[in-house]
Amino acid sequence: MIVNQFLVLAALLFSIGVYGVLVRRNAVLVLLSVELMLTAVNINLVAFWAYLQDPLAYLQDVQFAGQVFALFVIAVAAAEVGIGLAIVVLIFRNRSSANIDELDLLKW
């Protein structure tokens, strides 16, 4: 398995996520697309860990850095979803709509 196949798959997932963020109107669906992008980043981190495994084998400290970073990304993504959905629920209560293009209160 070459490292590039994983990187290209991650690039594809990331681009699909970018498309989703740009094109979706519902705030929950935008958050779903952001999750897709974070998954792509995790695949990149773990692929680079597998690629650099042998050169870094003598460094006990940073040997598993890629996987540790992937775990941190997962934890922060979980926190982001919790807060994000709470904000979406609040917006829905105030405006009775979760469409982000209708949230124009800050427009002058």
Added chain:
Amino acid sequence: MEFTDWISDARNIIFLVIGLAMVAAAIRVVSSPNVVHAALMLVVALAGSAAIFIMLGAEFVAWTVVLVYIGAVIVLFLFGIMITRAPTGRDSVRLDHERRWPAALIALAMFITISWATTETFGDKLVSDGVATANDLGAVLFDRYVIPFEAVSFVLLAALIGGIVLARKDPEQ
């Protein structure tokens, strides 16, 4: 490396199947007219990413994805969908913008740029076959990375309290 050489490795055939399933599911996530279907298609994409992690030898990350993402985050998303949009069938309002082509163009340009850069840089370099067990990862997580680990646990606690504070109805009103 020629494509015939690449595909002769049985693991690459498995990778191709998983990758195609992931990409198809991801496209459904961003294009499905049904909100619940989009969330459920994200489950397929995340399960595919867990399989990719297993292929790379990162088993603890793979099971964390299954537990945290598929177990908890998707349930949270489904709750969010249920609260913000009662009809779970086909929606009356459009979920997409009218102008899709600029977004598709940006995404395509981004994909071409990233994949060109990685192909130029890494070419045919192989990944190692080593496996990291939960034992290895736990040892390094609680030794070298213990302060970031505690910081992340604090972030999670803050998110928990923040979520409760935001979503709670104000007792004054």
